[in-house]
Amino acid sequence: MTRSLRLRAALISVLIFAAFIGSWHLATRGTGAVATMTPEYAKLMGLTATQGKSAMPGPLDVGAKLWEHMRRPFYDNGPNDKGLGIQLGYSIARVGLGYLLAVVVAIPLGFLIGMSPLLNKALDPFIQILKPISPLAWMPLALYTIKDSGLSAIFVIFICSVWPMLLNTAFGVASVRKEWINVARTLEVGTVRRAFTVILPAAAPTILTGMRISIGIAWLVIVAAEMLVGGTGLGYWIWNEWNNLSITNIMIGILLIGLVGMLLDQILARATRLVTFPE
Amino acid sequence: MIDKFISIEGIAKRYPGADGGAIAVFENLWLSLPRGEFGCVIGHSGCGKTTVLNILAGLDQPSDGVVIVDGQAIEGTSLDRAVIFQSHALLPWRTVMGNVAYAVSSKWRGWDKAKVRAHAQTFIDLVGLTGAEHKHPSELSGGMKQRVGIARALSITPKIMLMDEPFSALDALTRGSLQDEVRRICLETGQTTFMITHDVDEAMYLADKIYLMTNGPGAVLAEVVENPLPKDRVRIDLHRHPYYYALRNHIVDFLVTRSKTFASMTPDHDPRRVPVVRPQLSEPALVPASGSHGPAQASAR
Numbered sequence A: 001m002t003r004s005l006r007l008r009a010a011l012i013s014v015l016i017f018a019a020f021i022g023s024w025h026l027a028t029r030g031t032g033a034v035a036t037m038t039p040e041y042a043k044l045m046g047l048t049a050t051q052g053k054s055a056m057p058g059p060l061d062v063g064a065k066l067w068e069h070m071r072r073p074f075y076d077n078g079p080n081d082k083g084l085g086i087q088l089g090y091s092i093a094r095v096g097l098g099y100l101l102a103v104v105v106a107i108p109l110g111f112l113i114g115m116s117p118l119l120n121k122a123l124d125p126f127i128q129i130l131k132p133i134s135p136l137a138w139m140p141l142a143l144y145t146i147k148d149s150g151l152s153a154i155f156v157i158f159i160c161s162v163w164p165m166l167l168n169t170a171f172g173v174a175s176v177r178k179e180w181i182n183v184a185r186t187l188e189v190g191t192v193r194r195a196f197t198v199i200l201p202a203a204a205p206t207i208l209t210g211m212r213i214s215i216g217i218a219w220l221v222i223v224a225a226e227m228l229v230g231g232t233g234l235g236y237w238i239w240n241e242w243n244n245l246s247i248t249n250i251m252i253g254i255l256l257i258g259l260v261g262m263l264l265d266q267i268l269a270r271a272t273r274l275v276t277f278p279e
Numbered sequence B: 001m002i003d004k005f006i007s008i009e010g011i012a013k014r015y016p017g018a019d020g021g022a023i024a025v026f027e028n029l030w031l032s033l034p035r036g037e038f039g040c041v042i043g044h045s046g047c048g049k050t051t052v053l054n055i056l057a058g059l060d061q062p063s064d065g066v067v068i069v070d071g072q073a074i075e076g077t078s079l080d081r082a083v084i085f086q087s088h089a090l091l092p093w094r095t096v097m098g099n100v101a102y103a104v105s106s107k108w109r110g111w112d113k114a115k116v117r118a119h120a121q122t123f124i125d126l127v128g129l130t131g132a133e134h135k136h137p138s139e140l141s142g143g144m145k146q147r148v149g150i151a152r153a154l155s156i157t158p159k160i161m162l163m164d165e166p167f168s169a170l171d172a173l174t175r176g177s178l179q180d181e182v183r184r185i186c187l188e189t190g191q192t193t194f195m196i197t198h199d200v201d202e203a204m205y206l207a208d209k210i211y212l213m214t215n216g217p218g219a220v221l222a223e224v225v226e227n228p229l230p231k232d233r234v235r236i237d238l239h240r241h242p243y244y245y246a247l248r249n250h251i252v253d254f255l256v257t258r259s260k261t262f263a264s265m266t267p268d269h270d271p272r273r274v275p276v277v278r279p280q281l282s283e284p285a286l287v288p289a290s291g292s293h294g295p296a297q298a299s300a301r
Helices: A002-028 A039-045 A059-071 A084-115 A117-130 A135-146 A149-174 A178-186 A191-229 A234-243 A247-275 B049-057 B096-107 B113-126 B142-155 B172-189 B200-206 B244-265
Strands: B006-016 B022-033 B038-042 B064-069 B081-084 B160-164 B192-197 B209-213 B221-226 B276-278 B297-299
Touching (some): A002 A059, A059 A247, A084 A191, A084 A234, A084 A247, A117 A149, A135 A149, A178 A191, A191 A234, A191 A247, B022 B049, B022 B209, B022 B221, B038 B049, B049 B064, B049 B160, B081 B142, B096 B113, B113 B142, B142 B172, B172 B200, B209 B244, B221 B244
Parallel strands (some): B038 B209, B221 B276
Antiparallel strands (some): B006 B022, B006 B064, B209 B221, B276 B297
16 A cells, blocks of 8 residues: 555656656757758857757756766866866765754754753753844955854854754753653763763654754855855855856756755764654 | 651751741651661641651751651661662663662762672562562663662662652552562561652551651641551452451541641640550441541540
């Protein structure tokens, strides 16, 4: 039953994909020669004018270009012409660094907030005000203070991924079942051992859910941040291709962002499943 | 001198009331239990019996008074006092072995892994869970979970075992077999045990002493009932024993009527000298419903 359900769902997915690609192809294909002109003039005008081809690239153009990128992902012809693999590497490295920094700060701090009702109340107004600030609003301040665009981008990733992790950790730690804490108390388990053997495993699913939300936000923000700071990264590359008016490359960039975002989310989802316990 | 292995001396528990005053769940409560005996507190919900157990466990502090265990005033929780929780409170991310081993390694910090596991295995075997060591709590039935709870409590070889309505969430058949198990283990090991319940039959089967508490707020320990049934009692023909109905009626009468009227009927009740009652043979006639305890002997200690 579940097998046939999955099979049918896959079939429908394939059909939707085929319909999308098909209509995309039909909508952007050339209509044949629309005007007669001398070959030199036609060369200058391009296919849009001579063959009635849409200015939008079709799926075949995107596919061909993608193939080209995949064959040479790591070439480096100077600041404005690097392989897609290099750009992607920069983006992932920035997200990774900022995100790691956020983990290092948010999880211990979330633990403290979750375990201490006093700290929870005292820090709550700050968190409530800082949390809704768009991470990009920090960018000018970061550029001014840090004086390095690369580090500023990492800071922006840090500041946007810290909140969901902090709040989820605090919530997860604060809502550990009282009876599990009591078990540790009756066994005279010390504070540190209790934190690692009872509170951490009990709160882990909630903490990882926060981490999963964070990685999603971080990946959303990195594209925008790189468009601002420039130099390297997927966001910069897309903006650069916009300046080059290469719609094909922009589409490839969009597709790549989606794929990598899905991959990051799946990694965290897998990790969440590993620490989730059935009750 | 009476052996007072556990001695609760004048404890009170008060909560701030809505009008600024304090509401006392119970005041000036005195209770003692000799070593190796099984004590059972019985009373209606809200009489503070769980609070008494939590104070004994060290999970809750009394507003007044002290609890002395084995000659020492208790202070907080201790590995000497193991608790079996009503909701079993197993750590769901650990296996049966993991849960018991967690307690063992908490008591004996220096033991290596093999020694901890071997010790834990003894107690898993004792409660009849051999073969289920690697299962997680979610794979166990309610009765099996509580068996793990018992194994965990026993594995740290506590001076006293505290049980807070441990079988109330189980079906009747499972409850019966677990009661048998607990009785066997307590008799074999001479474990001092203190249990909270609202099940009369459970108290009669398991306990040596049954503490009757009146209704709260302002609950008092009204009577200590000594179980007149023989030590080698078996659950199947418990009800055929001549003292069975005398004991049962006495407790049920208390719970039905006297637990409500006790304070007004007994104005000179001395909480330090709670009467000890040992229900004996009752006449085969109808027991008066007025709550008289028939030919029960009352003697003050």
